Amino acid sequence: MAANNLIARGRALITHPRMRWARDPQLWVELFVTSNLLVLAADIYIAHSVNQFRKAAEYIPLYFSIAAPIALAIVIALRWIWRIHAPWRDIGYLVGWLAILVGLAGVLYHLESRFFLDRTLKSLTYAAPFAAPLSYTGLGFLLLVDRMVEVRTADWARWIIAMALGGFLGNFVLTLTDHAANGFFAQTEWIPVISSAFATGFLLVPLITNVTRRYLDLCLIVMILQALVGVLGFWLHLRANLIEPGASLWDRLVNGAPPMAPLLFPNLVGLALIGLWGLIPHVPEAPQGTSWLGATYAWAQPDNDE
Numbered sequence: 182m183a184a185n186n187l188i189a190r191g192r193a194l195i196t197h198p199r200m201r202w203a204r205d206p207q208l209w210v211e212l213f214v215t216s217n218l219l220v221l222a223a224d225i226y227i228a229h230s231v232n233q234f235r236k237a238a239e240y241i242p243l244y245f246s247i248a249a250p251i252a253l254a255i256v257i258a259l260r261w262i263w264r265i266h267a268p269w270r271d272i273g274y275l276v277g278w279l280a281i282l283v284g285l286a287g288v289l290y291h292l293e294s295r296f297f298l299d300r301t302l303k304s305l306t307y308a309a310p311f312a313a314p315l316s317y318t319g320l321g322f323l324l325l326v327d328r329m330v331e332v333r334t335a336d337w338a339r340w341i342i343a344m345a346l347g348g349f350l351g352n353f354v355l356t357l358t359d360h361a362a363n364g365f366f367a368q369t370e371w372i373p374v375i376s377s378a379f380a381t382g383f384l385l386v387p388l389i390t391n392v393t394r395r396y397l398d399l400c401l402i403v404m405i406l407q408a409l410v411g412v413l414g415f416w417l418h419l420r421a422n423l424i425e426p427g428a429s430l431w432d433r434l435v436n437g438a439p440p441m442a443p444l445l446f447p448n449l450v451g452l453a454l455i456g457l458w459g460l461i462p463h464v465p466e467a468p469q470g471t472s473w474l475g476a477t478y479a480w481a482q483p484d485n486d487e
Contacts, residue, residue, distance in 0.1 A: 188480075195481055202261055204482065206459050207332040210341065211273075213452055214320045214327075215253040218280070221316060222246035224441060227434070228313075238290065242317065245283050249276050273324050280321030287314025312351055319344055319351075323452075338459030339388055345453035346384040349407075352377040352445060359442075369417060373443065376410045379403060384453060393465055394472035397457050401474060404450045404457075411450075414443025 195203060202208055225246055229239045252272055260269035291314060323344055330337045356377060360370040383403045386392060418438035425433050434440065461478045 219250040277321040277324030280317045284314045284318030335463035341456030348449040349380040393467045394475040395467035408447040408450045411443045411446025
């Protein structure tokens with residue numbers, strides 16, 4: 182009885198008109214992009230500190246990652262608090278396209294730093310993380326999708342899932358090349374390679390064929406495992422830097438195993454869950470029984486939100 186009362190109170194809270202923002206997946210994507218751009222500022226500062234920002238161009242993503250979240254935070258407030266849509270739409274398009282350009286330019290810059298000079302597999306493995314700037318490109322496309330595709334449609338949900346899939350595919354490439362740099366010294370270095378391959382495969386299925394909500398439950402389990410892999414990777418990278426002898430802790434964090442990199446796994450899980458949540462009302466329930474996600478969706482979404 183106490184559990185039922187608690188569930189009823191929780192539903193009353195989540196379905197209250199003032200909590201409508203908490204049931205708006207379009208806003209979730211906006212907050213996802215804004216927070217990720219802010220985190221990229223710290224990531225860029227650490228990564229480019231390796232060569233002490235040797236070239237002026239290396240400041241571009243840092244400045245962009247500081248300015249863009251501020252601009253997005255302002256237009257998000259205008260849209261969701263004061264219901265002024267035009268700045269959210271136009272500034273969002275501008276930030277989105279700039280993010281795509283910064284990402285593509287960063288890939289070319291990183292490749293030119295060594296790959297085009299040596300043209301060997303070794304240079305590709307040891308080169309600056311050539312795929313890392315594509316994070317900006319993915320975030321830019323998310324902003325465009327959030328404005329160009331009608332929210333709460335199956336197409337919108339599948340675009341969000343496709344963006345998460347692209348992130349996991351990037352994780353597969355990065356973990357494979359980065360861990361190949363030390364010859365997979367520890368067997369645990371295979372875990373993110375294998376898990377990101379699984380995530381890519383599972384998220385690909387709803388994009389190419391019809392599935393039931395039970396399959397989305399399976400995707401939820403796979404995503405939870407991805408989050409655990411990310412947390413484990415964060416601890417292993419951090420521990421390696423803490424116990425490594427020699428240089429200062431800052432030098433080990435900058436030049437050693439990147440502790441923040443594995444957290445990309447739980448970060449992408451958040452994006453994938455937004456897409457899966459958005460897809461729930463557009464796929465049929467399983468022939469037998471009720472799916473977990475389907476039941477949760479019915480609990481959290483009042484009828485007038487469908």
